[in-house]
Amino acid sequence: MKPYKVIPVLVFTILFIFACDTKPNQITKTADYDKYLHLASNESLDFANKEIAFWQAKYDAAPNQKTYLGVIAAKYATLFEYTGNIKNLYKTEDLLTQSNQASQYSKVSTLRSLGRNYIAQHRFKEALALANKALAIGEGRKETQKLLFDVHMELGDFAEAETNLNAIKDMKDYDYLIRLAKWNDHKGDLKTAITFMEKARDIAEKEDNKTLKIWSYSNLGDFYGHAGMIQESYDSYLKTLAIDPNYSYALKGIAWIVFSHERNTTEAKRIVEAIEVTHNTPDFFLLKSQIAQFEGNKKEADANEKAYFNMLNANNYGAMYNKYNTLIYADEKANTSKAVEIAKIEVDHRPTPDSYDLLAWSYLNNGQPKKALEIAQKHVVGKSFEPKVQYHLAMIYKANKEIQKVAPIKQDLLASLYELGPNFEKKVNQL
Numbered sequence: 001m002k003p004y005k006v007i008p009v010l011v012f013t014i015l016f017i018f019a020c021d022t023k024p025n026q027i028t029k030t031a032d033y034d035k036y037l038h039l040a041s042n043e044s045l046d047f048a049n050k051e052i053a054f055w056q057a058k059y060d061a062a063p064n065q066k067t068y069l070g071v072i073a074a075k076y077a078t079l080f081e082y083t084g085n086i087k088n089l090y091k092t093e094d095l096l097t098q099s100n101q102a103s104q105y106s107k108v109s110t111l112r113s114l115g116r117n118y119i120a121q122h123r124f125k126e127a128l129a130l131a132n133k134a135l136a137i138g139e140g141r142k143e144t145q146k147l148l149f150d151v152h153m154e155l156g157d158f159a160e161a162e163t164n165l166n167a168i169k170d171m172k173d174y175d176y177l178i179r180l181a182k183w184n185d186h187k188g189d190l191k192t193a194i195t196f197m198e199k200a201r202d203i204a205e206k207e208d209n210k211t212l213k214i215w216s217y218s219n220l221g222d223f224y225g226h227a228g229m230i231q232e233s234y235d236s237y238l239k240t241l242a243i244d245p246n247y248s249y250a251l252k253g254i255a256w257i258v259f260s261h262e263r264n265t266t267e268a269k270r271i272v273e274a275i276e277v278t279h280n281t282p283d284f285f286l287l288k289s290q291i292a293q294f295e296g297n298k299k300e301a302d303a304n305e306k307a308y309f310n311m312l313n314a315n316n317y318g319a320m321y322n323k324y325n326t327l328i329y330a331d332e333k334a335n336t337s338k339a340v341e342i343a344k345i346e347v348d349h350r351p352t353p354d355s356y357d358l359l360a361w362s363y364l365n366n367g368q369p370k371k372a373l374e375i376a377q378k379h380v381v382g383k384s385f386e387p388k389v390q391y392h393l394a395m396i397y398k399a400n401k402e403i404q405k406v407a408p409i410k411q412d413l414l415a416s417l418y419e420l421g422p423n424f425e426k427k428v429n430q431l
Contacts, residue, residue, distance in 0.1 A: 027234050028258055030267070033241065033251065037274035042246040048078040066102035069095045070110055077117070082246060084281035086315050093117050108134040112147050122319040124154045124350050142168050149179050153186065156352035174203045174212055178219070185223070188385035194223050214244050221253045226419055230261050248279040255287070260421050265291050282311045282321060294422045322346045326358045336366040353384035361392040369399035387416035391424065394431050406431055 052075045059068040073095035080088035096114040105111060111134040118127035128151045134144045145164040152161035165183055170176045177200035185193040197220050204212035217240040224233035234257055240250035251271060259268035268291055276284050289304035305328065312321060322342055329339035339362035346355045356379035364372035376396050380389060394409040410431045417425055 025262055027230050033254055036241050036245050045082045048075040051075045066099055069099040084279045108137050108139045115147055127151050146175055155350055174200050190227050197223055214240055218250050248275045251275050260418050265295050282308050319349055330362045330365040340366055353380050356380050357389045357392055364396050372396045373400045387420050
């Protein structure tokens, strides 16, 4: 071989070595988000606290001015959004209840605000009662129908939800488009859901509305992730943080990419632990438990699960974590009966396909596969397309020896491993 012919071979070899070393799955760059992990201040939080002090002083000086209560309540809702402190959510409820009592539940805007607070608390039936009361008054009908769509979706009343969605139809309206996106996602048409969410994002950008842009980018981050568009998901979360550096939801989305897609447990934990300093909620302990499970560190996984339950016991979260509790107990042989009981409560609170899935899954783990199949066939099959629901369905079919139904679900699940998380890879492959 002549010397000049060696060069291309060497170049190819060098490129190949470098290509192997660059980790093709690497999407994130620490430099992109590191500046958001340890911020010294939170402008939104500081402003909310100043506003609370200002309006509280005004209300104390003129307690007959009940309209101030709604303003103060909105600021406590902001505190809850940024800190995750459940006491702020309950303080919001208390102020809105006082405001509604003062107006004898006659102001639709205050009724809707309390309804949204109830949704955050997973008190969906109470939220529906307030939404219907607002609708009966008649003022601001379209805004109330938006709330009704949201509540009916949570309650599994999909026909009612669609009726309210059609009533507010306007392809140029941001609020309609984001609900249309949610509706298509519910139907299992993720591609169309993304299209409508992108149209909503375009409106937010055109209007240069900070709040709507944050909401659009963060939700698109989720949608893109579900569709396996990891780079687009990551970019959307970064766009969110560029507008609001303290938006922890976007950081959590990045932590999931680092964990589930890149399998970098050390970095994922670093991000989560940074978020916890300012936004401390029980679900972060569960995420850390998942990470520890993947690392094979059972002691740390158990410790984080225990910390999760300790936090639930120390605070009153109502029904907000029933889903998580059911899934944890269903996987523990000694607690499967407890899982069934909580799942029954959840079905009563919100009879959605996902809630019935929890009940079916709990019965399966409680040694009642036929009961599980009966519930799944009646309330779940063809009505929910969430990967975890589909995994449960596959396991129920397998336990009932309906093996022919497992294979097509398995193929879909293999394409959804990012959303399911690394701990499901072995489980899915064993179907």
